[in-house]
Amino acid sequence: MDLRLPNLANDTVLNVAQLLKQPVGATRTFQIHLQRLTLDEGQWARDVEANIRLTRFEAGILVDGEVAGVANVQCVRCLNEFDQPYRSVFDGEFRPSVDVRTGVPMAAPEDDDVFIIDHNHELDLAPLLRQVIILALPMRPVCGEQCAGFQPEFPAAEDEVDDRFAVLRTLLDEGTE
Ligand SMILES: [Zn+2]
Numbered sequence: 001m002d003l004r005l006p007n008l009a010n011d012t013v014l015n016v017a018q019l020l021k022q023p024v025g026a027t028r029t030f031q032i033h034l035q036r037l038t039l040d041e042g043q044w045a046r047d048v049e050a051n052i053r054l055t056r057f058e059a060g061i062l063v064d065g066e067v068a069g070v071a072n073v074q075c076v077r078c079l080n081e082f083d084q085p086y087r088s089v090f091d092g093e094f095r096p097s098v099d100v101r102t103g104v105p106m107a108a109p110e111d112d113d114v115f116i117i118d119h120n121h122e123l124d125l126a127p128l129l130r131q132v133i134i135l136a137l138p139m140r141p142v143c144g145e146q147c148a149g150f151q152p153e154f155p156a157a158e159d160e161v162d163d164r165f166a167v168l169r170t171l172l173d174e175g176t177e
Pocket of ligand 1: 076077078079142148
């Protein structure tokens, strides 16, 4: 059974007790909008928009979807901060910490990639979204072609080649004299 849930605004936590009682294959879909999500110290994703689907599977809940927005990043050349848009499809696995019917604690998953649904059956999407957005950002962001920080002491590869040709040319010239 697929059920459309109310959209989440500026909240990443939802109670999944009902879905955990559903048979394997049951899904819930909704959208999420966050004005701001902290990624790291001094770094935030803004205007986070995500389409989310939750699917009940044997061991817990699979989350998949698509997320887009902008995040502040630092240019590796000029060190100025700028807004970097991102878009990513993702999925993640959440496991309950207690059995929803009996209240009996469940064994913690051994897999580090698995997220935990807390003992109140609340699933927090923030750690998954944070991970996905950080991975979607470039490793070495550059602010643009107009970047002012193009330092002469770090010449582009072409310039290095030109320099070598210049030396070769000098040598050749000397040889012909
Ligand atoms: Zn720059």
